[in-house]
Amino acid sequence: MNPVGFFFRSSIGRKILMAVTGAILIGFVVGHLVGNLQIFSHPDKINGYAQFLHQLGPLLWVARIGLLVAVVIHIWAATVLTLENRRARGPVPYGFKHTIRATLASRTMRLTGYVVLAFIVYHLAHFTLGAAQSGTFKANLPKYTMAQDYAVAGFPVVKAGTQVDDVYSMVAHGFQSPAVAIFYIVAVGLLSFHLLHGFDSLFQTLGWRTHRWAGALRAAAVAFCLAYFAGNLAIPGAVLAGKVKPRAVAAATR
């Protein structure tokens, strides 16, 4: 069998695809969160960061297409594996349902996955495409003028005085709606829960987990998910608490 056939056709191959695409997506959500936490700094930071990403041009599309492929493979493998799993139980289910030690997170992966997928669609419509809350979408807000250079690894990539999209105000406006903010908080909460199983499960699938460090791995997974959730809670939480305000309002009160 050629290696592509092995990955896509065998049970373990599909599991490895789940694990690898899951690892890629974990890497993405961490980077995405770290980038977005710049909202707690001067508006120059997140607006300069957004401008920098857009300046990447073709590279940005390579990343976007790569992520889309990862998401599609992750969902495809999950669907195929789940359908096989259902058939494997046979025609008659157990009359007495019992779980010995499978965690709640592991038993709700499909449900949390659905919520995360719905969230991704909304999130893209909200902050990337402007289909939701279009009145405060970055393209419809006044441009932001960079006060200082935005530097990546010491290299100034966005010069002071550049007119850029006001992502800072778009996010602040967006989360001023409690319904939107709460939906984000619930969705990233369930994503964190999804990752609680995914994070240490991928080590098992790739064959790197043994009992000698399984406890440490689990602790790392729990710590990672708590930190990830806390970081994601901070952004809509700060807007709801009035700590982060849209720029026009902030300027007026200053």
Add this chain to the structure above:
Amino acid sequence: MVAANSTAPLSITLRVWRQAGPNQPGQFVDYQSKDLSPNMSFLEMLDVVNDQLTAKGEEPIAFAHDCREGICGTCSCTINGKPHGPGKGVATCQVYMRSFRDGDVVTVEPFRAAAFPVIKDLITDRSAFDKIQQAGGYITARAGSAPDANAIPVPKPDADLAMDAATCIGCGACVAACKNASAMLFVAAKVSHLGLVPQGQAERDKRVLAMVSTMDELGFGNCTNQYECSAACPKLISHDFIARLNRDYFNASLRASFQPESQSTGGGAG
């Protein structure tokens, strides 16, 4: 779960899956089982119930059993949702009635998996495991007299780990306990116990590829790393072997794809 030195007799309601034959509809039937010694085994309790059913002219409950000392893996049924019933590291024959309380309703079902069709009542056809074994769970070796001891050096840690895997009795509890009816723990144990010793190296790649491919063909589910299998295993075989199987399979697949093959078409003595 186990009451200390209890001698008081107990009575339970046995809720048993009755199915007359393969592909026939089955249903749960309740039987009252009274004045049981807490120190009788679960299978002895079934024997008593069956005696009573036979005396009444009814069909006894069909259940599989053989050694009744936890080494053959024949006595397989699901008791209150857990394969081999309450307790850790025991087969059904090692479950004693003191594990239950007076008045309990005890639900007994066959192992549920598409690859283990029900033959009758609590008996399932687990020959799917034999098919996986036949695909590569052996060493093609000279079956002559016993070789010299220590002729082939095996490091003690490897031997210990191989023995852990080799304790698998092929009962099928891992499949029955798995939320997805996956046979990964069984296959992992069989692949690992040969893969860890020098005698198993020559056919290591061929073995793992063939056994996993047969497992897939037989309609077992896929592992979701929930570790129900190792918790239900009467020999407590670790799911670490599943991680090892994943790694072995991955490496073997790459080698099978890229390793050069002999292109020789002739020559030699002919």
